[in-house]
Amino acid sequence: DAGVIQSPRHEVTEMGQEVTLRCKPISGHNSLFWYRQTMMRGLELLIYFNNNVPIDDSGMPEDRFSAKMPNASFSTLKIQPSEPRDSAVYFCASTRWLVPANTGELFFGEGSRLTVL
Amino acid sequence: GDSVTQMEGPVTLSEEAFLTINCTYTATGYPSLFWYVQYPGEGLQLLLKATKADDKGSNKGFEATYRKETTSFHLEKGSVQVSDSAVYFCALSVWAGTASKLTFGTGTRLQVTL
Numbered sequence: 001d002a003g004v005i006q007s008p009r010h011e012v013t014e015m016g017q018e019v020t021l022r023c024k025p026i027s028g029h030n031s032l033f034w035y036r037q038t039m040m041r042g043l044e045l046l047i048y049f050n051n052n053v054p055i056d057d058s059g060m061p062e063d064r065f066s067a068k069m070p071n072a073s074f075s076t077l078k079i080q081p082s083e084p085r086d087s088a089v090y091f092c093a094s095t096r097w098l099v100p101a102n103t104g105e106l107f108f109g110e111g112s113r114l115t116v117l
Numbered sequence: 118g119d120s121v122t123q124m125e126g127p128v129t130l131s132e133e134a135f136l137t138i139n140c141t142y143t144a145t146g147y148p149s150l151f152w153y154v155q156y157p158g159e160g161l162q163l164l165l166k167a168t169k170a171d172d173k174g175s176n177k178g179f180e181a182t183y184r185k186e187t188t189s190f191h192l193e194k195g196s197v198q199v200s201d202s203a204v205y206f207c208a209l210s211v212w213a214g215t216a217s218k219l220t221f222g223t224g225t226r227l228q229v230t231l
Contacts, residue, residue: 004160033218042223043161043206056218091160105151106219108160 002026004109006092012115018080021112024073025094033106034067034077035091043091049075050097082116089113119144123207123222130197130229138192138225140181140207148209150174150183150190151219155204164192164205197229 005024013019025032033048047057049069057067064083069075079086093106124139142148149168153161165174170185179194190207207222 043221045218045220048218093160105163105166106153106161108162110158110160 004092004094004107006090006109006112008112009110010113010115012117013082014117015083016081017116018078019082019086019114019116021077021090021092021114023075023077023092023109025075025092026107027073029094029096029107030072031095031097032069032075033093033095034075035093036088037091037111038088046077046090079114082114084116087114087116119148119209119211119220121207121209121220121222123205123225126204126224126226128225128227130227132199132229132231133196134229136192136194136197136201136227138205138207138227140190140192140222142188142190142207142209144188144209144211146211148211150181151208151210152179152181152190152192153206153208153221155206155224157203161206197227199229199231202227202229 004026007022031050034046036044036046044059046059047067048055052069065079067077089111091108091111093108095106120143122141151166152164154164155161165176167174167183170183173180173182181190181192183190204224204226206224208219210219
């Protein structure tokens with residue numbers, strides 16, 4: 001079975017450019033998460049969706065960041081304009097939550113490494 | 118808010134040594150607890166989990182016991198291998214009525230040498 005698929009795996013761009021990261025969750029999963037990982041701050045939850053609806057975006061650093069999930073099989077994380085401090089590895093993860101149990105396992109993609117020059 | 122505190126790394130051990138990585142948590146509800154592992158260049162993957170007090174999660178020789186009285190979930194392995202070198206994350210999950218989200222610790226890097 002295919003896991004969580006992220007693209008691109010690596011992105012190098014210049015400050016001020018728009019960056020779009022893409023994620024295809026595992027089929028049948030109804031929750032999707034975007035995380036950012038840096039050496040300084042570790043793993044940070046940016047936003048998560050349940051049944052394509054954003055539930056908590058309190059981790060989105062600022063208005064330059066936006067995320068969408070137009071359908072159950074696709075999500076994007078966009079940064080516009082990008083800045084050098086956005087350089088990080090961005091992970092997408094998905095799971096199928098069982099109401100009301102909270103024992104779900106997150107399945108992570110391999111990440112998108114972003115470098116903003 | 119919910120939080121996870123785990124020991125700072127890196128932890129460097131010789132092969133076949135005993136491993137302990139400490140993890141304590143703070144949660145407003147009654148959480149499930151997890152250990153995730155991240156190998157170089159990869160995403161995180163679940164190593165083990167425990168959903169209620171006194172449960173013991175185990176996998177690949179690793180184990181951790183959910184201790185509600187000490188709010189801890191320490192990871193242990195009796196004999197580490199070079200292939201165990203990775204970053205280990207402790208995490209908790211609390212049901213929030215519509216969904217759950219994982220709160221991760223900062224990660225502990227383990228380096229095992231021959």
